[in-house]
Amino acid sequence: MTHDPYGTEPGNRREWGQEPPAPPATWSPYGYAAQPEDGRPTLGQDVDAPVLPPESRPRNGLRSRRLAATVVAASLVLGGAAGVGGAAIWTSTHDDVQSSPVLTQTGGSTAQTAATGSIEKVAQSVLPSVVMINVAGPSGEGSGSGIILSRDGKILTNNHVVALAGSSGELSVSFNDGSHASAKILGTDPLTDTAVIQAEGVDNLTPATLGHSSSLQVGQGVVAIGSPFGLDATVTSGIVSALNRPVNVGQVSQGNSTVYPAIQTDAAINPGNSGGPLVNLAGEVVGIDAAIQSATNGSTGGEPGSIGLGFAIPIDEVLPIVQQMIKGETPTHARLGIGVENAASGAGAQITDGAKISEVNNGSAAANAGLQTGDVITKIDDHLITSSDGLVAIIRSYRPGEKVTVTYDRGGDTHTVRVTLDSDATTQNS
Numbered sequence: 001m002t003h004d005p006y007g008t009e010p011g012n013r014r015e016w017g018q019e020p021p022a023p024p025a026t027w028s029p030y031g032y033a034a035q036p037e038d039g040r041p042t043l044g045q046d047v048d049a050p051v052l053p054p055e056s057r058p059r060n061g062l063r064s065r066r067l068a069a070t071v072v073a074a075s076l077v078l079g080g081a082a083g084v085g086g087a088a089i090w091t092s093t094h095d096d097v098q099s100s101p102v103l104t105q106t107g108g109s110t111a112q113t114a115a116t117g118s119i120e121k122v123a124q125s126v127l128p129s130v131v132m133i134n135v136a137g138p139s140g141e142g143s144g145s146g147i148i149l150s151r152d153g154k155i156l157t158n159n160h161v162v163a164l165a166g167s168s169g170e171l172s173v174s175f176n177d178g179s180h181a182s183a184k185i186l187g188t189d190p191l192t193d194t195a196v197i198q199a200e201g202v203d204n205l206t207p208a209t210l211g212h213s214s215s216l217q218v219g220q221g222v223v224a225i226g227s228p229f230g231l232d233a234t235v236t237s238g239i240v241s242a243l244n245r246p247v248n249v250g251q252v253s254q255g256n257s258t259v260y261p262a263i264q265t266d267a268a269i270n271p272g273n274s275g276g277p278l279v280n281l282a283g284e285v286v287g288i289d290a291a292i293q294s295a296t297n298g299s300t301g302g303e304p305g306s307i308g309l310g311f312a313i314p315i316d317e318v319l320p321i322v323q324q325m326i327k328g329e330t331p332t333h334a335r336l337g338i339g340v341e342n343a344a345s346g347a348g349a350q351i352t353d354g355a356k357i358s359e360v361n362n363g364s365a366a367a368n369a370g371l372q373t374g375d376v377i378t379k380i381d382d383h384l385i386t387s388s389d390g391l392v393a394i395i396r397s398y399r400p401g402e403k404v405t406v407t408y409d410r411g412g413d414t415h416t417v418r419v420t421l422d423s424d425a426t427t428q429n430s
Contacts, residue, residue, distance in 0.1 A: 226276025337364020
């Protein structure tokens with residue numbers, strides 16, 4: 001008898017019902033060698049990966065590629081160990097099996113054609129137009145994303161992506177086909193958090209198709225593409241959660257803030273997505289991924305990440321500024337020439353939506369229109385104003401010289417006035 005499924009062969013005899021021998025101790029279903037109970041790593045733990053001290057972790061909102069590479073490498077090693085262990089135990093306990101099953105693949109041998117309007121189709125069309133930007137500067141290294149605007153390598157990104165380079169740092173670009181190029185900054189605009197860089201020595205790139213953010217509707221499907229945590233060419237999808245959401249990402253200079261009327265989305269956006277495109281299901285760029293709301297902060301520690309609250313800069317509002325940077329011009333912005341604060345303030349204050357004027361600059365558009373300190377602006381054209389950030393964001397969506405209708409409250413009465421917006425070409429006050 002050459003095979004005894006009941007374990008009665010000579011040298012292998014055991015009593016009926018006796019448990020079979022345990023497999024060799026060098027294999028476990030988790031892919032690592034069995035260890036004493038008090039030393040066993042948990043499932044999925046990379047036992048060889050180094051733990052970075054807090055002071056070595058990036059603090060600039062961008063993500064170093066080093067950690068991403070470590071995670072990927074560790075995963076490959078762990079997967080290999082599990083495969084070898086599985087093969088070893090099969091061979092040692094099944095020497096007497098005369099044949100193995102032949103596995104066949106019965107699925108289709110050709111790739112399915114992506115349907116128009118599908119996320120798959122969007123990814124296929126947009127990925128060649130998205131790059132990863134690596135930045136090295138005096139204060140550290142990081143990475144972000146960018147959108148190809150021209151065949152000769154003009155690329156749109158966020159100002160906060162390239163700001164790490166400072167005046168002496170270096171930029172390099174990684175393209176979807178695996179090639180690389182050095183890059184230089186053509187222009188930056190901190191007020192809208194946008195920048196344009198030039199990849200050097202390249203040609204025949206695939207420019208992205210620019211759409212209209214003004215055509216977006218809440219609930220509409222969108223796709224975000226970029227390099228979160230250094231993982232280039234990452235595609236995520238979601239919907240437009242809100243429009244014209246005032247997002248204030250901090251002070252820039254002379255009392256001005258980076259505030260814009262953002263597209264809010266639940267598509268996963270993480271550090272490193274910054275500067276990448278938010279596109280509609282026609283594959284058209286409608287926004288520049290720029291910020292997230294995070295559940296972590298500096299006081300709790302931890303790495304910020306997506307909680308389904310991401311924000312993109314609308315392409316319509318910044319396209320004229322992008323054109324100025326490409327031409328080598330200094331970007332300009334519309335201004336009313338006032339200082340504002342939230343209308344409701346202080347304990348027991350009456351709740352009033354709007355932006356209260358705290359200062360009117362002499363000779364400004366607001367002064368020429370008769371606006372006064374204490375007036376509460378409640379609407380610009382058809383846009384409701386509920387806060388000072390909301391007013392700044394809406395004004396930034398216009399261009400110098402455009403006319404707007406301002407609705408405001410004064411002494412309990414509602415008034416409207418037509419205002420021609422100034423330019424900040426000669427002053428930095430908004």
